[in-house]
Amino acid sequence: MEITKQTIQRVAEVSRLKLSESELKEFVAEFKEILDVFSKIDEVNTNDVEPSFQPVGLKNVLREDEAEKCLTQERALSQTRHKQDGYFKGPRVI
């Protein structure tokens, strides 16, 4: 597939990264080289093969829905200076 400057720009936006013009140029060239090789996985016949999302055959891991002790609000907020009235304070949304 064709990797263009627009593709990389779009990926950067979704990734919440701002790239400089030179980074953008570099990534276009690198992604072309990398994806050219990675695309070869297409050769492998995977008909009737289930995907693995972990390697050791874990099944659904469930626990009882019981309340347990956890971090206090105060401690959870202790690592930030962006807080107000016991909540995290984030940047403007609208």
Added chain:
Amino acid sequence: MRIPEFVQAVKRGEIDIVEHTHKVLDICAHVNSEYHYFTAITQEALQRAKELSRRKEKRGVLWGVPVSAKDAISVMGVETTGGSRILKGYMPLFDATAVEKLRDEGAIIIGKTSQDEFGFGSFGINVGKGYEISLNPFDKRRVCGGSSAGSAGITQKLDTHASLGESTGGSIVNPASFCGVVGLTPTYGRVSRHGLLDYGTSFDKIGPMAKSVEDAAYVLSSISGHDKADATSANIKKEAFHSFVKKDIRGMKMGVIKGSLENADTLVQKGCQEGIRKLEEQGCEIRTIELPITMKYGVSCYYLLATAEASTNLARYCGMRYGTHEELKGDFNSYFSDVRSGHFGKEAKRRIMLGTFARMAGFRDAYYLKAAKIRTLIVNEYKKAFKRVDALVSPTVPKLPLTFDEVKRLSVLENYMFDVLTVGPNVAGIPHMSVPVSMQKGLPVGLMLMTDHFEEGKLVQIGSKAEMQKQ
């Protein structure tokens, strides 16, 4: 002195652990100024040594042993950043389960070790902005390997030491090989990941780096076990892995992975042959095993899946709840993007981008999902091999430790391809270990052994027979 001897000497009162810890911290500070193995040296270690020495009952198998942990592993109250500036100032409010278990056995945490940012590298050179690069303990012009670079380097330099490393695609065995120490990556789920900064959630494993197979086994016995704080940790019986050192290996079958030796540098081949010969002399039968899909598509499969997972895991770093903060300005997209662009290093950006691409609408089926299916084929390929042999063998890394100049000349793709031998066992989640088997031109050569899921005992049993005799 190896861990069991050291602990015995401490318990007999022949070693004063306060004095010893003091001495070790001094050595670490000195070594660090030259080799850059630590992101933090913990002065609290002395307090801990004093506290331990006052206790009447001395029960742990790591009593008084100085240990370190890769920076990605949380140590309560000690800055933990995964080697990234975006987490600068983050002080975990709890210990990782593996660290807590080390403490339960009487270990003394002396510091956090240098690494490629979030584990993104094979040479230890992709450190976050503002961090120093670790230098190889045998030759400062060469790299330590990665990403658990500092853990490997300091383990080589200290007399009695073990370190917790972490592997996603080879980050324990690769630096172990380059620094001449033992690195043991357990089965996925054997050791709790609770308190580890995630890279690839379905790949990450915490494991020991040590001066001998037996030392590594003692540490693994201490840190393994089910943990309800990690839903993917395996609920199986704990084992005393160190007891496997004494078991012989007569009649076991070893499979050398086809292409792994032939494509390695001559000196690496020569070194590995020495290790394989030792196994043969102790009664093992050596065969050749083919892993065609793993060897051809393993690197692509690994990078597509692991970066896809990394891109979601690293979404949480946005300068709001912990770590680096900026003044809150602009809307949330612009604030988060500014913080992330300013504080992530280049390789972190590259992997976030690659992973985001692999799971974006329109590309997901061709890359992420296809790679996940190939992962199934790779797991099956190993499972089939372990029906024929007890363990698989290959060089850990196809080359001797590279110089910084050699690494600089590699393209990004060549960098990734360098992991060809280590990604397979990580994709399949099987336990594997790098054992120093030879010195060639003054540089160490590591032999990698792999066994089936949850057969770490067998790995210890075989590895202890291949390791180079200590001077």
